[in-house]
Amino acid sequence: MTELTLVQAVNRGLFEAMRQDPDVLLLGEDIGLNGGVFRATEGLQKEFGAERVIDTPLSECGIVGTAIGMALYGLKPIAEIQFMDFIYPAFDQIVSELAKFRYRSGGQYPCHVVIRTPYGGGIRGGLYHSQSTEAFFCHTAGLKVVVPSTPADAKGLLLTAVHDEDPVIFLEPKRIYRSVSGEVPEGDHRVPFGVARTAREGSDVSILAWGAMVPTSLEAAAKLADEGISAEVIDLRTLVPLDEAAVLASVEKTGRAVIVHEAARNAGFGAELAARIAEKALYSLRAPIARVTGYDTPFPYALEHLYLPTPERIESAAREAVRAG
Amino acid sequence: MTELTLVQAVNRGLFEAMRQDPDVLLLGEDIGLNGGVFRATEGLQKEFGAERVIDTPLSECGIVGTAIGMALYGLKPIAEIQFMDFIYPAFDQIVSELAKFRYRSGGQYPCHVVIRTPYGGGIRGGLYHSQSTEAFFCHTAGLKVVVPSTPADAKGLLLTAVHDEDPVIFLEPKRIYRSVSGEVPEGDHRVPFGVARTAREGSDVSILAWGAMVPTSLEAAAKLADEGISAEVIDLRTLVPLDEAAVLASVEKTGRAVIVHEAARNAGFGAELAARIAEKALYSLRAPIARVTGYDTPFPYALEHLYLPTPERIESAAREAVRAG
């Protein structure tokens, strides 16, 4: 066990994966000498060489298309997209190709690429260095979507991703890259997909969150406890596959759900959670399902603190839910 | 009034828009001499010339980027994407640029482009000529998302789109391009955005649908009536802006909601409808909210009849809802 920040844990995970398997290689912009703009790939090119830690031209389309070709051939490429906001030039490759290769070939061509990308707001990045569009990828059958919220999970889920057989969109909450640190197991630490983590137990209301919204939700839960409201915080960890059972069990216990995400509300992944609860746990509900999310605007610069869900907004939603029934 | 098919109504709408305003122009692949692969632009190049009905090179990125530049300059371009499945090479321009121009410029640069594209399954198009990924665009703040289901609405919503000040994703249900026909008003017929249409009144269950799923839902409703179940069918017509009031009013009346769409279920737009109902009409619900949708697989070829929602599946969901409470 070592105390690491989240971005350090990602870095250790990459080191571990590359040591384990010579087929693992990285490609992306500025990931070599520069170590990535967030330093997630620091030291890797030095250790593994420029043939395995590949600085590419400025083309996300090229990065993902090339990674797919490598994966088809049998390598295990990990592509870095510098910011999630810049993933769209590769969207065609991801949605039309990566997600559909296994299926369209009748199972002949698995296509195991891991795409790592920092996502989310809170770093004064404005419209184009702040987005969280996980819903796009969740809606695309064939992709797994992973969002760690702790250093241990960052490493453990990353190693699981690298050893998985399916394409994985691995979203790193850059806002807490350095602000969160914690114990991370050494070596081949793996955290399974599809298993949510109960970040805090509670009985009055279920707060469902992922990524950078988990610490924010925990802050809210702590304050709610002061008022006598016992909030359970569920960290989903993987959105696809989803630990639906954990979500339903928590809501069945508490009777109330507050869903938290940074992304815009309309057709965000929170809607999916609400829909599942409304289908499968309706009779347990004691209050309307609340969503505390980003607004249906592009991501603003100067006022991002108002755009992003805050503990205050989460508390208020939880309080209302408790008041409702 | 003339009896037209849906694709003819689109064609008439385009003729009308281009006659009304010399700033309206079309660009896309094979839309000129060839009249579009579905013949939606038949006759337009002959009438308005190759300067206004522009056959472009094979690049959706170029089509949308160029259209945006034209719109910034003050023209009113209507871009055709040959199939919705091929919109992804332009995804960056749509999500990063088109949707965000007005906002990021503080209102200085409205960016009024209409993107027309045939969407949906039922024509044996397999993975890449069948998709309905409206949820991607609904989740992107700054875009309006329109889906007609009748010839009259196709023309009326298209003319509203052309005269709107915001970017519009205009989805044409190609499966019913020719199978549905109806009376279409001549001239400057407009149907407002944000106003749902009650396609059939009913009191036991609300079926919420759009595009090609509206006739399928009406078929189901007719069969349900035979069993004594009175189903209301709401045709949303525009997903953004959404006529939330109409959705809630219907569900409050019937106490039961069945949401129908062709797209994959996970994080589809149906989830958003369910979430809104679970937030704002929870206490009216007499049964779990049901979704009848495409499956969380890519779109299959030989078995598309099993993939697509059928009246049978809708009926069964409605029946269950009625049985539930």
Added chain:
Amino acid sequence: MVAGSHPKDIWATATRADGMTSARVRPATVERGARAPAGVPDARRVEAYRWMVLARLVDERCLTLQRQGRIGFYVPLEGQEAAQIGCALALEAADWIFPAYRELGLALVRGVPLETLFDQFIGNSGDVLKGRQMPNHYGYRDRNFVVASSPVGTQITQAVGAGLAARRRGDAIATIAFFGDGTTSSNDFHAGLNFAGVFRAPTIFFCQNNQWAISLPRAQQTHSATLAEKARAYGFEGVVVDGMAIDEVYRAVRQARERAVAGDGPTLIEAQVYRFGPHSTSDDPKRYRPAGELEKWKQHDPVAGFRDELIREGRLTVQDDEKLWEAARAEVASAWKTAESKPPVDPLSFLDDVFAQPTRELEDDRRRLAALLAQREGKP
């Protein structure tokens, strides 16, 4: 490019039905390596012709089958047989192919059984792809023939990636991406050729310039004189070859392959051909093709041309030829018959292969759908 193999007018300016002119460009430069390999080797010339005839007949048959509603869709290759079969013969079995949707000739030479292709066109229980894809979008791992998709161009960057992977593994192979003239405008053409240039990928970019992208003529696709010269923008060579002449194609591909395997990087080959048929069975070229254009190109029919050559070379007699067509016709008929008699694909199978292991949701869906189908059939 065999000098004088075509009359000037084909390469000169054609006039479209709408009066627009579409410039046909004579190859600007033709690369000839020092050790230029010969054309299709003696031992394989008749074989090559046989593949061309077979492809031609499959095309004919499939167009009919589509009209009869027995297959849903078809993309013909008529006019492009020499380009595809010349190219296929020049490759090695270990080379990885990234096709578009028109590469039937290639698939046949690769050894994909005709019956297997027909199974795919039907989407029946014999279809390796399990009925998932439209006709022509096939792929066979055991033939190093990657599965096609519809969005144009996406295979180009993938071919580069596979080439780099092969190099990393120490496999002395080439990867090759197939695409048309229209696809040179795609995002992936740019990204793929640029990556290949920077990383010196062992990749061949094989562009069948059939002069049309559905209804858009080559001249309106891009303003460059040739498509081949686009390679310069990425720091490597492009060559134009007469795609109606199988030996030209064979030679260019051999050279490019040698270069790739030797570590000398990528090559762009523009094979100038002509699509005799419609873009697909959904297309009607009468709407856009200028009068007389097809007829001019048909004078250079690659199949007839190669037959005459083989006869001149004394490798084929008119009688041989007749027998060969007959045998091929029988082969097509029999393969189709077998394919058509197979049972349909398992109805639940469309829920498989989304992931290596189904999610809980997909398992539930499978269970529910099985119940629904059982109920429909009146089973308990």
Added chain:
Amino acid sequence: MVAGSHPKDIWATATRADGMTSARVRPATVERGARAPAGVPDARRVEAYRWMVLARLVDERCLTLQRQGRIGFYVPLEGQEAAQIGCALALEAADWIFPAYRELGLALVRGVPLETLFDQFIGNSGDVLKGRQMPNHYGYRDRNFVVASSPVGTQITQAVGAGLAARRRGDAIATIAFFGDGTTSSNDFHAGLNFAGVFRAPTIFFCQNNQWAISLPRAQQTHSATLAEKARAYGFEGVVVDGMAIDEVYRAVRQARERAVAGDGPTLIEAQVYRFGPHSTSDDPKRYRPAGELEKWKQHDPVAGFRDELIREGRLTVQDDEKLWEAARAEVASAWKTAESKPPVDPLSFLDDVFAQPTRELEDDRRRLAALLAQREGKP
């Protein structure tokens, strides 16, 4: 390109810290029109220099402000002043500019008040963009200066579209897209140049090749000898100019503009410059820049170079120069002071301008957020 204006070594091969070589290419071809316009006109030479000095000082100041936490981010242009200001002077006010994020020199010459730029950097109540964007991502409709975004390249196709729209309207203007060497790899570079070639758009593609895309050197970005030659792939001309020499830039842009307005189509200009500073305030070039490279290029500092030229030309004395720097410094200080003293942006304003008219949902959000903020401030 002024022959001999740089010592060979700058254009020759530089060695990266990691031992990789990055080839600096001497311009292959330099286009000279028959009626080559002269450089920056006599009457505007001192003005041009003044803009360069102002840009240099704004850069200096902003780097400090960012370190002090008074602005959040900054993208410096040091080293690129001659390219930007030469270009800006060669354009007409009616020409539409599609900038990237590094075009501060251009914005100044266009007449965007410095205070307005500072307002944007802060995102205060004076910011025309209402605090929506990161510093450097500005745009001013009244200056025909389109609002920048971060994703690279997207402005390129847009500039083509605006050019075609202007032509349709009968406006005799050019549109111009700015981008860097790295951005030549983007999807939109390919699509934009291809569309421009096909439609003969009145568009100038102005590439400031500052030798780096963050940490990626030009030689690893693409394998072509120059960036300018990529234009050939789209059927028009590309030219390389020495971007450290303002007259060279001015001349090339004037020519390209004349060509555009005359209906002779697009031009790609590659201005070879060097980024003296970091990519942005988030970047540390020490991690990747080879030793000595910066120093070599600094010998060709465009500001110092042009000052010396003006002194040689007798248009400027050393005393004038000192006064000019002083005046510019005062201008910067005063503009900053005014900007910094402005109140913050209206907190509810981030909910505006999503659409022309807010949706019901956005109106609800506004009401709810207003209530929350009032509550926070203890208001009822």
